[in-house]
Amino acid sequence: MKEKIYTIPINEALEANSFCPFCFLRRKLEDDAIRYTVGPAMMESDFRIITNEKGFCQKHMRELCAMSKALPLSLLLQSHLDSVIKLLDADVSAPTKSIFKKSYSKKDDFASTIDKLASSCAVCERIEHTFSRYISSFIYMLKNEKGFLDKVLARSGFCMEHFSALSLAASRELTDSQFQKLFVPIISLQKARVSKYHTYITNFANSFDYRNVGKPIDAPKNVIHETGELLNGEFIPKDKKLEDI
Numbered sequence: 001m002k003e004k005i006y007t008i009p010i011n012e013a014l015e016a017n018s019f020c021p022f023c024f025l026r027r028k029l030e031d032d033a034i035r036y037t038v039g040p041a042m043m044e045s046d047f048r049i050i051t052n053e054k055g056f057c058q059k060h061m062r063e064l065c066a067m068s069k070a071l072p073l074s075l076l077l078q079s080h081l082d083s084v085i086k087l088l089d090a091d092v093s094a095p096t097k098s099i100f101k102k103s104y105s106k107k108d109d110f111a112s113t114i115d116k117l118a119s120s121c122a123v124c125e126r127i128e129h130t131f132s133r134y135i136s137s138f139i140y141m142l143k144n145e146k147g148f149l150d151k152v153l154a155r156s157g158f159c160m161e162h163f164s165a166l167s168l169a170a171s172r173e174l175t176d177s178q179f180q181k182l183f184v185p186i187i188s189l190q191k192a193r194v195s196k197y198h199t200y201i202t203n204f205a206n207s208f209d210y211r212n213v214g215k216p217i218d219a220p221k222n223v224i225h226e227t228g229e230l231l232n233g234e235f236i237p238k239d240k241k242l243e244d245i
C-alpha cells in the first residue's frame with residue numbers, strides 16, 4: 001500500500017507560530033488521540049481491542065483522567081483490567097526437568113509478557129504511526145516540492161528531539177548528494193538556533209555576577225524554559241518549588 005504524504009499538516013505546521021513545527025504537530029496528534037479514545041473510539045471495535053490489550057502509559061492516563069469522560073473511561077479501564085487479570089492468571093508452574101531439551105521457562109515468559117504490558121500504550125501507538133509518517137512526508141517534500149527547503153529555512157529550526165528524528169529519516173531516505181544539497185542547510189539552521197540559545201544562556205548566567213547587577217540581559221525572559229524546549233521539545237512548565245530558594 002502506498003503510504004500517505006501529509007502535505008497539508010506539514011505546511012500548516014511550518015506556517016504556525018510555534019517553537020518547533022513537529023512539536024506543534026505532535027501536540028495536535030496528542031489532543032486528537034485523547035479525544036478519540038474516550039469519544040468515537042468507544043464505538044470502534046478495532047481500537048477497543050488495542051486499548052483492552054495495551055492500556056495506557058502514565059502520561060496518557062493523566063490526560064485521559066483530565067477529560068470529563070468518566071463513563072467511557074471507566075468502561076475502557078474495566079475491559080483493560082479484564083485483560084490484565086487474564087495475564088496474571090498465566091501458568092507459572094516450575095518446568096519438568098528433561099535431560100534431552102532445555103526446559104521452557106514459564107516464569108520468563110510471564111515476566112516478559114507483564115513487562116510488555118507495562119511499556120505499551122494504545123494512545124502512544126496511535127500517535128507514533130502518524131507521527132513517523134509526518135517525518136517521512138517532510139523528507140519527501142524536501143525532495144519533491146519546489147521551494148520547500150526555502151520555506152523550512154525561513155523558520156528558526158526545530159527542537160533537538162525532532163531534529164534528531166529528521167536526521168535519522170534524512171540519512172535513511174536521501175542519497176549522499178541529496179543530503180548535501182537538502183539537509184546540510186537544515187543542519188546549519190539548527191546550529192544557528194543552538195548557538196543563539198548558547199549565547200542567551202551564557203548572558204543569563206553571567207547576569208548573576210555582582211558586576212552585572214542592574215545591567216540589561218540579552219536573553220528571552222523565560223530563557224531556561226525555552227532552552228529546555230530547544231533540547232527536549234515543547235512542555236508546559238511546572239509551578240516553581242519555592243522551598244529551596
Ligand SMILES: [Zn+2]
Nearest residue numbers: 020023159162
Ligand atoms: Zn519539536
Ligand SMILES: [Zn+2]
Nearest residue numbers: 057060121124
Ligand atoms: Zn502513551
